[in-house]
Amino acid sequence: MIEVSASARWPRHRLESRPWRQTARAGTREDRMLTEVTVWLPPQIAELRLPLAPELSSTIEQAVRDIAVLDSGHGKNLNPLGVMLLRTESVASSKIEHVEADVSDYARALHGMKSNPSAVSMANATVALDHLIGSVHDGAEVTLDAILRAHKTLMSDDPSEAAYAGRVRGVQNWIGGSDHAPRNALYVPPPPETVDAYLDDLIRFINRTDLSAMAQAAIAHAQFESIHPFTDGNGRIGRALVNTVFRRRGVTEQVVVPLASALVARKDDYFDLLTDYRLGHPEPIIAAFARASAIAARESRATAARMEDFPQGWRDAVGTVRAGSSVARLLELLPQAPVFSAEEAEAALGVGTSALYRGVDRLVQAGVLRPLTTRKRNQVWGVGDTLDELDDLSSRIGLVARQAPRRARVG
Numbered sequence: 001m002i003e004v005s006a007s008a009r010w011p012r013h014r015l016e017s018r019p020w021r022q023t024a025r026a027g028t029r030e031d032r033m034l035t036e037v038t039v040w041l042p043p044q045i046a047e048l049r050l051p052l053a054p055e056l057s058s059t060i061e062q063a064v065r066d067i068a069v070l071d072s073g074h075g076k077n078l079n080p081l082g083v084m085l086l087r088t089e090s091v092a093s094s095k096i097e098h099v100e101a102d103v104s105d106y107a108r109a110l111h112g113m114k115s116n117p118s119a120v121s122m123a124n125a126t127v128a129l130d131h132l133i134g135s136v137h138d139g140a141e142v143t144l145d146a147i148l149r150a151h152k153t154l155m156s157d158d159p160s161e162a163a164y165a166g167r168v169r170g171v172q173n174w175i176g177g178s179d180h181a182p183r184n185a186l187y188v189p190p191p192p193e194t195v196d197a198y199l200d201d202l203i204r205f206i207n208r209t210d211l212s213a214m215a216q217a218a219i220a221h222a223q224f225e226s227i228h229p230f231t232d233g234n235g236r237i238g239r240a241l242v243n244t245v246f247r248r249r250g251v252t253e254q255v256v257v258p259l260a261s262a263l264v265a266r267k268d269d270y271f272d273l274l275t276d277y278r279l280g281h282p283e284p285i286i287a288a289f290a291r292a293s294a295i296a297a298r299e300s301r302a303t304a305a306r307m308e309d310f311p312q313g314w315r316d317a318v319g320t321v322r323a324g325s326s327v328a329r330l331l332e333l334l335p336q337a338p339v340f341s342a343e344e345a346e347a348a349l350g351v352g353t354s355a356l357y358r359g360v361d362r363l364v365q366a367g368v369l370r371p372l373t374t375r376k377r378n379q380v381w382g383v384g385d386t387l388d389e390l391d392d393l394s395s396r397i398g399l400v401a402r403q404a405p406r407r408a409r410v411g
Helices: 029-033 054-072 075-096 103-110 117-134 144-155 192-206 213-227 234-248 260-265 267-278 283-318 326-333 342-349 353-365 384-403
Strands: 014-019 036-041 339-341 369-371 380-383
Touching (some): 075 117, 075 283, 103 384, 144 192, 144 234, 213 234, 213 267, 326 342, 326 353, 353 380
């Protein structure tokens, strides 16, 4: 365990009692009788210093080296790898919130096909993450507008939350306890009237360049979770901020680090880390995020190496093909498009519908492609090897994370 440096002097959250009254009569008598709630008030962090212990600095440096090797290596595979890692991170981040769907449902949802609500939510999380990271292209600053747009994308298809999508909460929320009042809640975020000021402070912190990017990303996430500025979707947007900080600070240029796969494997520890942060101990979550990032980067490099062999395996499975045929052209497309619709393939290859389907049928028969829909028109297919690797990568990251020594609690 890495001890918290006394020199860090990171202030703990304050606890403050606030009056409470139900706005709608619901729940048990105890819910309705509740008149007071204890809220947690995070510190303002925009200008705080964060001296790091030497051991933690070393852990961070190793993680950043592992990420740099992943981000700069593997040449032609970086674009398809980037697509895969983006999807791996958003899927794992969704699982932390108990949102799960199989890879086929998820792939269909990504292409606008009818799917179950969990798959749609996962697909929206992928798009939201992509948009938020894209908002800091060439070192642009993180903005509240970009965060709100990402949240709107994430929640727009949730029937119970669509009205609040892209909007900072105007009500008191809480985590755990009763559904009808913050009775026995595990955590009660700051009151709604304080949220705008907290977000302004957080964004100023995120846009600093004078501290470790890894530490900045971890603290930005923890502070966002403490503010809990939305009625729902806070965890997924907060975790999206981690890779957004990495991209803005130049830790990554092309890939997303799927560290959520490591966090979901040790979910209880992850929530304990947030509690430690609120008690004034920031270093444990920084160390955990650095270790998770290093594990994710190393396993992602293994995935990149496997992907280098995929095209030859596809050609071996299909056998002899005529140069310029739809089969040959599809084989060239697959590394860049692990999931594609008929319309997308026709546009990319410039072939007619009949020729496309003849090529696809041959690849399906060879086991290279997997149909993801049963419809007659506008079908969607996935590359079997790539879809399986998407699942395997997340599982490998989780396995390594679970095998790591369990952290001791702080305090």
